[in-house]
Amino acid sequence: MTNTHDLLIEIGTEELPPKALKTLSNAFTDSVTSQLGDQALTFSKVKSFATPRRLAILLSDLAETSPDKELEIWGPPVKVAFDDAGNATNAALAFAKKNNINADNLSQHIDNDGKQDKLCYRSTAKGSDTKNLIAGIIDTALQSLPIAKRMRWGSSRTEFVRPIQWLAIVFGEEVIHETIFELRSSNVSKGHRFHCNRELCITSASSYESILREQGKVIADYDLRQQMIRDQITAIGLSLGGHTVISDDLLDEVSSLVEWPVALAGSFEERFLKVPPEALISSMKEHQKYFHVVDSNEKLMPHFITVSNIESRDPQKVIDGNERVIRPRLSDAAFFYETDCKTSLEQRREKLRTIVFQDKLGTIYDKTCRVSSLSADIAELLNADKNNARRAAELSKSDLVTEMVLEFDDMQGIAGYYYAQNDGEVNDVALAMNEQYMPRFAGDNLPSTMTGTILALADRLDTITGIFGIGQIPTGSKDPFALRRASLGILRIIVEKNLTLDLKTLVDLAIEKHDKFAGNTKLSETVVNYILDRLRAGYEDQGISAEVFLAVNAKQLSSPLDIDHRIKAVQTFNKLPEAGALAAANKRVSNILAKVDEQIVAEINSDLLQEAAEVTLAQQLSLQKEKVEPLFAVADYEGGLKSLAALQTAVDDFFDQVMVNSEDDALRKNRLSLLKQLQSLFLEVADISLLVVSK
Incomplete structure (x- = not known):
């Protein structure tokens, strides 16, 4: 059984663009796991990490080696590989040389591929060591990240979304030393820029998250960090007597800006509440990344919540600083509003x-x-x-x-x-x-x-x-x-x-x-x-299937509400057990009528109805016409089509028992009129012949 170890890959960078962090992390993880799958390398689970300064991935129980591969290489047919005397031909000798086979032993490599006897060489390719594949996998993953604009730094020709500062690769407890993007990998990471501005030794892949949190003051797990922020700002909003308004886009952005989140509440003067709240919220959200607080009536309260990236010994100073920053912006909004109100629209x-x-x-x-x-x-x-x-x-x-x-x-x-x-x-x-x-x-x-x-x-x-x-x-x-x-x-x-x-x-x-x-x-x-x-x-x-849409679209209507009613009616009709047979019958009717050169009207001469099946169909059509016309008049298309579904048996019997193209011209035209009337009833709503799926 193949041995397994956890694998940690961490890319340390300058601050990554916050709005792209989740996308970059997901793409990095997807690429690495996809490449491992291509190599048939198994692992039990994968966990992604993303902070402003790092992208990382932890793969649990990753196999030490990829599995051996059974190779099967087919060569030329026996009749081509050997001449009449049984001697190997040039084709056979070339096959032997290519696969390092002794030419004298070629007869031992004959097998049947299910059609004919051929030369066949079978061997086992030894699996690759995972350690030897890691560098190529990382390089490919980094090169393929969805980065709109790459940058270079220093004298390096390497390009990435931000300068790469360190690279850590740990397989179990073993440090993997590789050169990627002109950086030599190690087992060294870095802690929080302010709380732990030093190197951290990752002793084992599985200890990565705990080392960063306990020693480095970094919450590397993006989802955990985001939940911490959500919990903190929610609690603060309640403590202020209201509730925090949390927009997903702002929460994502703030989660991508901090490594050690600490939520703090600040306030501003109530006089600013005379300004349209949307302007104040825009100032707080777009410029300062603050969350706003509303009362039980959803009215803006004179408070904001900021998420700091440090745990200050004197948090009031951090709050005071944020209040000083936001005040001029709110003052600008108030000034603009007061000035604008002096001139009418x-x-x-x-x-x-x-x-x-x-x-x-x-x-x-x-x-x-x-x-x-x-x-x-x-x-x-x-x-x-x-x-x-x-x-x-x-x-x-x-x-x-x-x-x-x-x-x-x-x-x-x-x-x-x-x-x-x-x-x-x-x-x-x-x-x-x-x-x-x-x-x-x-x-x-x-x-x-x-x-x-x-x-x-x-x-x-x-x-x-x-x-x-x-x-x-x-x-x-x-x-x-x-x-x-x-x-x-x-x-x-x-x-x-x-x-x-x-x-x-x-x-x-x-x-x-x-x-x-x-x-x-x-x-x-x-x-x-x-x-x-x-x-x-x-x-x-x-x-709703394309066939349903096309059935209604064939009517060439231009009232969106009417089209919507018809589409929903046809969708409901299409689920009825009678729908398939009636759609097929209408398709048949359309094909028959399309081949008729003369003008066919939907008026039936009852004296020309001879067969029992056509008499029944004519009676059913007359009955249905009386039922559905009032329904169609008030756009009850669903009710009309449900009623018309009752025609299935009569229509099936008609096609089973009646010859439409009678040699008697009068009979033929009358039967075509019968079909025209059938088609016309359904066409009041849609061309249901188009419900027959093309093959």
């Missing part, structure tokens, strides 16, 4: 005339004019307040020229909401200043007001039609105006807010506002198709 709108939206599409001011007119049109379609929609659109971009947004770009829209409130605008208009950007990302909230909903649609439609109009259609990964995201936003808003809006109508209205594109039907068709194309991936994410 209406007054600021004129400044938008100097800001270009897109060279061929005019200024931001021009955009607000187009969006205002389009918003009023959409409001009319929805029987909503046109004045609110128009007003919100006019003011929608005015906060772009405020001091607050110029300093904190993530306040775009949010600042507009507070300034609209300050200006005395109606609540719907104020809320729309921020809601116009919703949803900002997948899974984000949708606008809560009708005015915000209309503005969100109008703004996106104006951008998409304009950019398409000037020919800047997204290609590949290039989408500078985020038209894919805008399209998904439009679809989500219409579907999830149950808006009975036709996309083609909306696009045509948006195109009209761009005078140079007005009446461009090709542009309209292109934009509508582009937006609707975003639907397919969304439905696939919900587990």
